[in-house]
Amino acid sequence: MSLKSFKPYTKSTRGTVLVDRSNLWKGKPFKPLTAANNSSKGRNNLGRITSRNHGGGHKHKYRIIDFYRRKFDSIGEIERIEYDPNRSCYIMLVKFEDGEKFYYLAPQNVKAGDKIRNGTNIEIKVGNCMPLQDIPAGIDIHNVELQPGAGGKIARSAGTSVSISGVDGAYSLIKMTSGEVRKVNSKCMATIGVLSNPDQKNIKIGKAGRSRWMGIRPHTRGVVKNPVDHPHGGGEGKSAGGRHPVSPTGQSAKGLKTRDNKRTDKFIIRRRKRKKK
Numbered sequence: 001m002s003l004k005s006f007k008p009y010t011k012s013t014r015g016t017v018l019v020d021r022s023n024l025w026k027g028k029p030f031k032p033l034t035a036a037n038n039s040s041k042g043r044n045n046l047g048r049i050t051s052r053n054h055g056g057g058h059k060h061k062y063r064i065i066d067f068y069r070r071k072f073d074s075i076g077e078i079e080r081i082e083y084d085p086n087r088s089c090y091i092m093l094v095k096f097e098d099g100e101k102f103y104y105l106a107p108q109n110v111k112a113g114d115k116i117r118n119g120t121n122i123e124i125k126v127g128n129c130m131p132l133q134d135i136p137a138g139i140d141i142h143n144v145e146l147q148p149g150a151g152g153k154i155a156r157s158a159g160t161s162v163s164i165s166g167v168d169g170a171y172s173l174i175k176m177t178s179g180e181v182r183k184v185n186s187k188c189m190a191t192i193g194v195l196s197n198p199d200q201k202n203i204k205i206g207k208a209g210r211s212r213w214m215g216i217r218p219h220t221r222g223v224v225k226n227p228v229d230h231p232h233g234g235g236e237g238k239s240a241g242g243r244h245p246v247s248p249t250g251q252s253a254k255g256l257k258t259r260d261n262k263r264t265d266k267f268i269i270r271r272r273k274r275k276k277k
Helices: 011-015 198-202 208-213 262-267
Strands: 003-005 017-019 075-082 091-096 101-105 115-117 129-131 140-142 152-154 162-168 171-175 181-185 189-192 268-270
Touching: 017 198, 075 101, 152 189, 181 262, 262 268
Parallel strands: none
Antiparallel strands: 003 017, 075 091, 075 115, 091 101, 129 189, 140 162, 140 189, 162 171, 171 181, 181 268
16 A cells, blocks of 8 residues: 645645555455444433544444454455455455455565464464464564453554563463553463554545544643633643643643553553653
8 A cells, every 4th residue: 555645726735745546446345343432422321422523424334343253263365455444454354264254464475365364373474363372573563352252452544553562371471562561361362463454554635524533522722721621721822831741631741651451450461651741
């Protein structure tokens, strides 16, 4: 895939950069593997806004992705590579020998007609899924489980991958892109390869309307609000707020550690890298 820019006929097209998806499947998704995707518009089950500036957006169906890869001892053929509006990477429709079909996350360098497998003691090949104990150190992997049988949780967005840096007893040491090293049970499943669509990070939206298509509403800065509405509000003319940056609820917005999960602290060998100031 490559990026495409546009002739500057308008101010918005001058700055727009999108991903060329001409090689992807152009038809509708496989209907039995789709479901309704009703937007919450940032509201919780009580109807209260818990995630601000969400709403609207284009209507689309949810593609049911198999993050578990439990279809063992059967060879699957990739039928097509598709765009998925619900995630940044592409997905692939895989048909197995018994006729059953699944949607999987699509790694780079796979194409329609390729064969893939899930299971133990299989070939180290892009698209194959196997336990961490069967994967050599240094191989790029994605869709990694944190608990055996719980489904892939790590490295699921476009262009991402992690790697195995070593073994510690019954655990594999997984090195994240952030620099964090974490212990994961070696019986957990992972898929070989780097996920597709690495150019996602280079997209330039170009105009406010495209944000609205994605369900992103306009954001009002705190410093232009009244003190009753935001901690940064008030003041005569332009004001810096008079305090360190915080959210509307008063939580620090710069550098506050929000992780609070002592139960899994023992699995983190090395914390993620800190950004240089």
